[in-house]
Amino acid sequence: MEKSLLAPGHRACAGCAMPTTIRLVLDAAGPNTIVVSPTGCLEVTTTPFPESAWCVPWVHSLFENASAVASGVEVMLKRQGKDTNVVIIGGDGSTFDIGMGCNSGMFERGHKVLYVCYDNEAYMNTGVQRSGSTPFCAQTTTTPPGSQSQGNPRPKKDMPAIALAHRIPYVATASVAYPVDLRRKVKKALQANGPSYIQVNAPCITGWTFDAGTMIELARLAVETGLWPLTEYENGELTGVKKVRRPKPVQEYLKLQGRYKHLFKKTECADNLGRIQALADANIARYKLVD
Amino acid sequence: MSEKTASKKVVEGSYAVAHAVMCCRPDVISAYPITPQTHIVENLSQMVADGELDSEFLTVDSEFSALSVLVGVIAAGGRGYSSTTSQGLALMYEVLYNVSGMRLPIVMNVANRAIGAPLNIWNDQQDSIGARDVGWLQIYAEDVQEAVDATLQAYKIAEDKEIRMPIMVCMDGFVLTHVYEPVELLDKEKAREFLPDFQPDSILDPLHPKTFGAFADPSTFTEFRYQQFEAQQKALVKIEKVAREFEAAFGRYYGGLLDGYFLDDAEVVLVAMGSVVGTIKDAIDAMRAEGKKVGLLKVRSYRPFPVQALRKALKDASVIAVIEKDVSIGCEAGLVTDLKAAFYNSNIRTPIIGFAAGLGGRDITIKDIRSIVAKAEAARKGEQPEFEFLNLRTEIL
Numbered sequence: 001m002e003k004s005l006l007a008p009g010h011r012a013c014a015g016c017a018m019p020t021t022i023r024l025v026l027d028a029a030g031p032n033t034i035v036v037s038p039t040g041c042l043e044v045t046t047t048p049f050p051e052s053a054w055c056v057p058w059v060h061s062l063f064e065n066a067s068a069v070a071s072g073v074e075v076m077l078k079r080q081g082k083d084t085n086v087v088i089i090g091g092d093g094s095t096f097d098i099g100m101g102c103n104s105g106m107f108e109r110g111h112k113v114l115y116v117c118y119d120n121e122a123y124m125n126t127g128v129q130r131s132g133s134t135p136f137c138a139q140t141t142t143t144p145p146g147s148q149s150q151g152n153p154r155p156k157k158d159m160p161a162i163a164l165a166h167r168i169p170y171v172a173t174a175s176v177a178y179p180v181d182l183r184r185k186v187k188k189a190l191q192a193n194g195p196s197y198i199q200v201n202a203p204c205i206t207g208w209t210f211d212a213g214t215m216i217e218l219a220r221l222a223v224e225t226g227l228w229p230l231t232e233y234e235n236g237e238l239t240g241v242k243k244v245r246r247p248k249p250v251q252e253y254l255k256l257q258g259r260y261k262h263l264f265k266k267t268e269c270a271d272n273l274g275r276i277q278a279l280a281d282a283n284i285a286r287y288k289l290v291d
Numbered sequence: 292m293s294e295k296t297a298s299k300k301v302v303e304g305s306y307a308v309a310h311a312v313m314c315c316r317p318d319v320i321s322a323y324p325i326t327p328q329t330h331i332v333e334n335l336s337q338m339v340a341d342g343e344l345d346s347e348f349l350t351v352d353s354e355f356s357a358l359s360v361l362v363g364v365i366a367a368g369g370r371g372y373s374s375t376t377s378q379g380l381a382l383m384y385e386v387l388y389n390v391s392g393m394r395l396p397i398v399m400n401v402a403n404r405a406i407g408a409p410l411n412i413w414n415d416q417q418d419s420i421g422a423r424d425v426g427w428l429q430i431y432a433e434d435v436q437e438a439v440d441a442t443l444q445a446y447k448i449a450e451d452k453e454i455r456m457p458i459m460v461c462m463d464g465f466v467l468t469h470v471y472e473p474v475e476l477l478d479k480e481k482a483r484e485f486l487p488d489f490q491p492d493s494i495l496d497p498l499h500p501k502t503f504g505a506f507a508d509p510s511t512f513t514e515f516r517y518q519q520f521e522a523q524q525k526a527l528v529k530i531e532k533v534a535r536e537f538e539a540a541f542g543r544y545y546g547g548l549l550d551g552y553f554l555d556d557a558e559v560v561l562v563a564m565g566s567v568v569g570t571i572k573d574a575i576d577a578m579r580a581e582g583k584k585v586g587l588l589k590v591r592s593y594r595p596f597p598v599q600a601l602r603k604a605l606k607d608a609s610v611i612a613v614i615e616k617d618v619s620i621g622c623e624a625g626l627v628t629d630l631k632a633a634f635y636n637s638n639i640r641t642p643i644i645g646f647a648a649g650l651g652g653r654d655i656t657i658k659d660i661r662s663i664v665a666k667a668e669a670a671r672k673g674e675q676p677e678f679e680f681l682n683l684r685t686e687i688l
Contacts, residue, residue: 032497034495034497036363047505047506048506048507049505049506049508049511056497057501058503059363059503059504060503060504060506061359061362061389061393061504062385062389064355065359069360069366071349071351071356072319072349072361072362072363072364072365072366072369072371073363073366075347075360075363076319076363076367077367078347079319080368084497101352101355102355105352108352
C-alpha cells in the first residue's frame with residue numbers, strides 16, 4: 001500500500017473508525033485534494049499546533065462553517081483554473097445540526113465539493129452528547145436511560161434525504177467496514193458535476209463502548225442488520241444498494257455496544273428492541289435489501 | 292485636502308463605495324442582504340453582471356456564511372470582500388475572531404446601524420464598536436469620499452506582510468450609504484498602481500500541503516494572541532504611512548489615525564468618529580465666529596487605538612467631551628472609556644465627559660453640539676455628570 005495521506009501519530013483513540021475512514025477517503029481522492037474540516041475530534045486529534053497529520057492541504061475554521069469555507073476554496077480554484085478536489089470531512093454534529101445552514105447553502109449553490117460525514121452518531125469530541133444523528137434509544141450523556149427514559153427518544157435524522165432534496169448529483173451512504181465500496185463511492189462522487197454527499201458509518205469506541213478489536217465487525221453488523229443500508233443515488237435516482245443475504249436480528253448489533261445495554265436489562269425495554277427491529281425491517285423493505 | 296471639483300460626480304454613497312471595491316479587484320464578493328448595506332452589494336452584483344468587474348459574486352445563506360466563504364477564498368490565495376451591518380455583523384461574530392486569528396486580510400464595509408432589541412434599522416455605531424476586541428482594524432469615515440478612499444487604503448494596510456489583519460471600514464448607515472453627494476470616484480489604473488495584486492504568504496496548495504487553522508493548547512495560544520496584538524501596534528505606523536502614500540497618489544488626506552479641526556488653541560475639545568464629525572465642524576465654524584475656542588479631534592482609527600497620538604493631540608485641552616453613537620450597557624461607552632484609559636498613566640489630567648448620542652438614528656444637530664460644549668464648560672467646574680444620554684426623553688420613561 002502506498003503511503004497514506006493521513007500520517008500516523010495522530011491522537012485518535014485506538015479502535016476509532018474515524019482515521020480509518022479518512023485514510024480510505026484520501027486513498028481514493030489522491031494527493032490533488034484540499035480538505036476542509038469543521039471543529040471536532042478529527043480536527044483536535046490531527047492538528048495540535050505545531051504538529052499535523054495531514055499530507056494534503058487542510059483548513060479548519062469553525063464548527064459550523066466548513067461548507068461555506070469549502071465553497072470559497074472551490075470558487076477560487078475554479079477562478080485559478082485548477083482542477084483540484086475539494087473534500088469536506090466532518091462529523092455528524094457539524095453535518096446534521098450546527099452546520100446545516102451552511103451545508104444547505106453549499107448544496108443549493110452547486111459547488112463542486114464532496115462532503116464526507118464520518119457519522120458516529122453523537123457529539124463525541126465534547127463527551128458523547130446527543131446529536132440529530134443519534135439513533136433511537138441510544139444512550140448518550142444527554143440522553144441517559146433512567147426511570148423515565150430509555151435513552152434517545154427520537155429516531156436518527158435522515159440527512160441523506162435532506163441532501164437529496166437539494167437535487168445534488170450524488171448522494172451515498174457507506175461504511176468503514178466496506179472499504180472497496182467506500183473508495184469507489186468517493187471516486188464516483190468526485191466525478192459528479194456538482195456537490196456530493198457521502199455519509200459513512202464510523203463507530204466511536206468511547207461513545208458506543210465496544211471492544212477495540214470489534215470496530216469493523218460492529219460496522220459490518222450495522223449493514224447486515226439493515227440498520228445502515230449502503231445506498232447510492234445518482235441525479236436523484238437510487239442506483240445502487242448493497243444486498244444483505246440473510247439479515248441478522250438487530251440485537252446482534254445492539255448487544256455489542258454499551259450505549260444500548262439498558263435495553264437488555266429491563267423487561268419494559270423489550271418494546272423498544274422491537275421498534276428498532278422495525279426500523280431495520282423498514283429499511284430492508286424500502287431498499288429491497290434481500291433478493 | 293485638495294479639491295478637484297471638476298472630476299467629481301454626484302452619486303449615492305453606496306455606489307461610490309461599490310465603485311471603490313471594484314477598483315480593489317476582489318476575486319470573490321460574498322454577501323447577504325441587510326439594510327442599509329444592500330445598495331453596496333446590489334451595485335457590485337450589477338458591475339459583475341455587466342462585466343465591468345471580474346469577480347465571483349456569491350449570494351449566500353447568511354452573514355455567517357458570507358464571511359466564512361471568504362476564509363476559504365483567502366486560504367486559496369484570493370482577495371475577498373464583504374459588507375454588512377448590525378444584526379449581520381453580530382451573526383458574524385464568531386467568524387470575526389476566526390478571520391483575525393487566522394490572519395486573513397479581508398476588507399469589509401460596515402454600514403453602521405443600531406442592534407436590536409428593540410429592532411431599529413437606523414444609524415448608530417453599536418455594531419462595530421461592540422466588535423472592537425475581535426482583532427479587526429476599524430477605520431471610521433467622516434463622509435462618502437473618505438469611505439471610498441479608506442476602502443482602497445484598507446486593502447493595502449490589511450495585505451501588508453507586516454500586518455496581515457482584517458479591516459472594517461465603517462460608514463454610518465443611511466447617513467453615508469444613502470446620501471447623494473459629489474465624490475471623486477477612484478481611477479481604476481491609479482488604484483491598481485496603488486494596490487498591486489494580493490501576494491499571500493502561503494495558500495492551500497497540493498504541491499506544498501500546509502495545515503491552516505490548527506488547534507493551539509495553552510503552551511502556544513498566548514503567542515498567537517500576542518502576534519495579533521503586535522500586528523495592530525504595527526498598523527499604527529502603517530495606517531499613517533498608507534494615508535500619506537494615498538495623498539501622494541490621489542491628493543487627498545484625512546489624517547491617518549486622527550485628524551484635528553481648530554485644535555491648536557482649543558480649550559473645549561470634542562472627540563468623535565464618523566459622519567457626526569461633519570455636523571461638529573459646522574457647529575465649530577459657528578462658535579469660532581463667536582470667539583469660542585472650540586476644537587475637534589476626529590478619531591479615524593479606533594482599532595488600533597492610537598494612545599500616544601491621542602495623548603499628544605489632546606495634551607493642551609482644558610476639557611474634553613466625547614460624542615459617540617454607542618453605549619457599553621453597564622459602563623459608559625466605548626470611545627470615552629478607551630480615551631480615559633489612554634490618559635490614566637500620562638500627565639494629562641483634563642476632565643473628560645462622555646455622551647451617548649444619536650442612538651438608533653436620532654439626529655444630532657448643531658444645537659446639540661452647542662449644548663454639549665456648554666456642558667463641557669460646566670464640567671470644568673465639576674458641574675456635569677461624567678456620562679450622559681444626550682436628549683433623553685424623560686417624559687416617556
